[in-house]
Amino acid sequence: MDFQLSEDQQAIRQAVHELAQEMIKPRAAAADHSGEFPWESVRLLAEQGYLGMNLPTEYGGAGLDYVSYAIALEELARADATTAVILDVQNSLHAECILRNGNEAQRQRFLPPLCRGEVLGAYCLTEPQAGSDAANLLTVAKRVAGGYELTGRKVFVTNGSVAHRYVVYAVTDKDQGKKGLSAFVVDKDMPGVSFGPLLDKLGIRASATCDVVLDQVVVSEDRRLGEEGDGYKIALRTLQGGRVGIAAQAVGILQGAIDTATAYALSRQQFGQLIGEYEAIQWMLADMETEVEAARLLTYRAAWLHGSGQRAAAAISMAKLFASEAAMRGTVKGVQILGGYGFTSEYPAERMMRDAKITEIYEGTSEVQRMLIARHVLDLHTQQAAPLLV
Ligand SMILES: Cc1cc2nc3c(=O)[nH]c(=O)nc-3n(C[C@H](O)[C@H](O)[C@H](O)COP(=O)(O)OP(=O)(O)OC[C@H]3O[C@@H](n4cnc5c(N)ncnc54)[C@H](O)[C@@H]3O)c2cc1C
Known part of the structure; x- marks a missing residue:
């Protein structure tokens, strides 16, 4: 077993990290405030080929493996969760749905404009x-x-x-x-x-x-x-890729909260010393870091299973469930570490806490994920091996 990311995967993380931190993060607060769709961020991502990143190159996509795709969404969400979900919908719920369920004529017709960023899905x-x-x-x-x-x-x-x-x-x-x-x-x-x-x-x-x-x-x-009649099967299969993306979004939001809280803990002094020197703050950071690592591992495993065409439904549900709930717990701690400043829009901590909540709801609520996981556990126990979703 090898937990090392490949050189290509590390390069994707570095490239998306730089783009997200330099070009997307500075726009996030204003878009959150105004509610205006972040066209400029989407345009930048389209320019770099991220609007069809998980599609094969023959349709104009970047041909990234699914772990790389999850890493890219994670790095985007670390900077701006809104931009990450726009790409999750474009790539997983729309483009990948056509790739996996369309015929060749439909793939040739619909996928290249999505990859070029001319069409948003x-x-x-x-x-x-x-x-x-x-x-x-x-x-x-x-x-x-x-x-x-x-x-x-x-x-x-x-x-x-x-x-x-x-x-x-x-x-x-x-x-x-x-x-x-x-x-x-x-x-x-x-x-x-x-x-x-x-x-x-x-x-x-x-x-x-x-x-x-x-x-x-x-x-x-x-x-x-x-x-005709394939719609429900298509909808649920498509949601599997989407849920990998939402798990990655949750990991990224939590990582963003850790970034913010750590920087603050290393600069804010109270009672004559940095708050990061207090055990109470250190324990919150330790819990956040442990949970983000656990969520990341579940998410990468789910991405790898999905991308390599293996049975992945239960692993994906576990990743989405754990990552989204970890993001919620961790972003609440993130606000706490910033004290009163965390409660204001001067810092991104409160935006991350608000953004984290949706990861427990869309593309299947936490309750729905628990239902799916429980069904998997019971299937394993009774050895019926019934398929989870389709
Ligand atoms: C910001 C946002 C973006 C979205 N984007 C899209 C999109 O692009 N495309 C799209 O098609 N949909 C989208 N959705 C819809 C989203 O997937 C649904 O909101 C979600 O699946 C839950 O459905 P619901 O809101 O009707 O809640 P309900 O299903 O009514 O659930 C209400 C509560 O009951 C619980 N519940 C329901 N059934 C059970 C059960 N059997 N056992 C236990 N508890 C249960 C739920 O977990 C939840 O807590 C989006 C939603 C939001 C808020």
Whole structure:
């Protein structure tokens, strides 16, 4: 067993670290405050090829292995969690979904513009009545000549109003339950596509979250991913890659909180000495550091399993569950270490605490991850070896 990152993986960390710390971090506080989508950060990342970083080079991607991808998202989130989720949605939930489930013509048509950064993608699964119960969709895809007519309302869509293209899940056969869902590629400029207002959020405030409304949107048959009825399977498989990204986002947020708290502990004096010399502060830092290392190892293992095509669902759920809850615990400590200053927007500690919360909620809540992990434990115990998700 070798815990050493490869030279390429170390180089990716260094490159993304420098870009994120020098160019993205300085913009994070203003975007958090205004809620304005960070176009300039996204443009910089597109320029460097990070908008298709986990896609094969034949489609214009950077061809990075999944551990490198996780490292890149981690370094971005360390600087700015909003930018990290924009890339997670672009790369995992949108592009990788088309890569894994589209046919060759769809891959050739849809992937290169995503990799060039000309197209920003989004993922539309959640509906008002279908959150954790993701199969309970009401959006309908009705058969019409040459294709389908989509009608429904998707909620909480990241990159919602700013994306150019969406993967949309809809019911093609309501009698078939989970097996009656299908996935479609929908363009923003198609007649019948509209958006709700941007949501005013606790954290990742600039990630342009809103409803996407579909009113009799006609899509041709060649925009269906996979077969009719494959939609639920596609949605859940796609979320596996996305969850690796969210685990990495959580690791990065916690690392950012450690960076901030450590620098503060080494500069702030009270009672004539640095607060970092007090055991109370050291123990908080020790707990944060231990948890970030544990979360990082779980995340890299999950990324490696997913990237190498192995059965990874339980490992991914464990990584997302642990990393997100560690980020929440650690960022609260991060604010505590900065005292009153941690409670103000003068320092990024409070933003990191707000940003950490969403990692316990989206792409499957902590409760949903525990359900999946428990199912895995019970399967192992009874030796039934039933697949976890698909
Ligand atoms: C900022 C943001 C961005 C998002 N981006 C996207 C996106 O791009 N695309 C997209 O499709 N969706 C997106 N979502 C939706 C997100 O994935 C859902 O919010 C999440 O899956 C939870 O669904 P819900 O909000 O309806 O909560 P609910 O499912 O209603 O859950 C409410 C509570 O009940 C618990 N619960 C539910 N069922 C069970 C159960 N069986 N056992 C125990 N507890 C349970 C949950 O864990 C939670 O604590 C986003 C959400 C947010 C907030």
